[in-house]
Amino acid sequence: AQSVTQLGSHVSVSEGALVLLRCNYSSSVPPYLFWYVQYPNQGLQLLLKYTSAATLVKGINGFEAEFKKSETSFHLTKPSAHMSDAAEYFCAVINEKLTFGTGTRLTIIP
Amino acid sequence: EPEVTQTPSHQVTQMGQEVILRCVPISNHLYFYWYRQILGQKVEFLVSFYNNEISEKSEIFDDQFSVERPDGSNFTLKIRSTKLEDSAMYFCASSVRHVNGANVLTFGAGSRLTVL
Numbered sequence: 001a002q003s004v005t006q007l008g009s010h011v012s013v014s015e016g017a018l019v020l021l022r023c024n025y026s027s028s029v030p031p032y033l034f035w036y037v038q039y040p041n042q043g044l045q046l047l048l049k050y051t052s053a054a055t056l057v058k059g060i061n062g063f064e065a066e067f068k069k070s071e072t073s074f075h076l077t078k079p080s081a082h083m084s085d086a087a088e089y090f091c092a093v094i095n096e097k098l099t100f101g102t103g104t105r106l107t108i109i110p
Numbered sequence: 111e112p113e114v115t116q117t118p119s120h121q122v123t124q125m126g127q128e129v130i131l132r133c134v135p136i137s138n139h140l141y142f143y144w145y146r147q148i149l150g151q152k153v154e155f156l157v158s159f160y161n162n163e164i165s166e167k168s169e170i171f172d173d174q175f176s177v178e179r180p181d182g183s184n185f186t187l188k189i190r191s192t193k194l195e196d197s198a199m200y201f202c203a204s205s206v207r208h209v210n211g212a213n214v215l216t217f218g219a220g221s222r223l224t225v226l
Contacts, residue, residue: 034214043116043201043219044153090153097143097166098203098215100153 002027004074004091006101014109019063019078021104023091026072032094033074035065038103039087047089050074061085083108112136114218116202122224126191131221133185133202142185143203143215144177146170153201159185192225199223 007022025031035047048059055067061084065076076089086108091101115134123129135142144156157167159177174196176188185204189196199222203215 036217044203044217046214046216049214097155097158098145099155102152 002029002031002093002095003099004033004093004101006091006104008104009102010105010107012107012109013081015083016080019076019081019085019106021076021089021091021106023065023074023076023101024072025074025091025093027093033065033067034092034094034098035059035063035074035076036090036092036100037087038090044090047076081106081108083110112216114202114204114216116200116218116221118221119219120222120224122226123192125194125225129189129192129196129223131187131189131200131202131223133187133204133218134183135185135202135204136216137183139204139206139216141165141205141207142177142179143205144187145201145203145217146198147201147220148195148198156187156200189223192223194225197223197225 003026005024013019030052033050036044037047038044047063048057050057050067058064063078065074067074088103088105090103092098117132142159145153147153155168157171158165174190178186199220201220202218205215
């Protein structure tokens with residue numbers, strides 16, 4: 001069965017610093033991978049998705065993620081953190097259903 | 111941009127009471143889903159629904175739960191007799207096609223259920 005593992009339940013970065021949120025997948029077939037964001041008191045919003053067209057995927061709000069088959073990873077990055085990026089981020093994989101990781105709470109330090 | 115709407119945004123109920131959470135999926139979507147997120151835990155799949163029947167359900171979705179599409183627009187989740195552990199955020203989602211093949215699910219903002 002396909003699954004994702006998010007390393008680090010909490011990540012804190014300074015405003016303007018690089019954001020790196022880690023996600024590793026487990027799949028016997030090429031996976032479809034997603035990053036969702038959940039802002040406080042809001043629902044799940046799609047940030048970006050990987051569907052095998054290109055290994056570097058650009059999403060909304062300056063985020064991007066790179067699919068690395070050799071590392072079975074799909075880490076989410078943003079070059080410069082903004083206060084508004086504070087949220088919970090979920091990596092997810094498609095099999096018969098969308099399966100989420102445990103989430104990483106991103107805190108931005110002023 | 112089309113969106114999935116959920117009502118109520120927050121409901122407080124007594125243990126043992128019935129609760130109905132409502133969702134209006136995007137109008138041209140054919141597949142509907144409920145997920146839940148217990149506070150501090152990950153988002154978990156509950157059930158998927160297509161062509162007026164359940165296509166898949168998780169082990170969480172026991173006999174206390176049911177889903178229905180009573181008309182052409184609403185998709186409801188009913189919890190027959192709520193338990194304390196049903197307290198969670200419930201997310202409705204819809205998609206144009208089946209989730210296989212990376213069709214994106216669009217999620218609603220969620221309904222927070224608190225069982226006292």
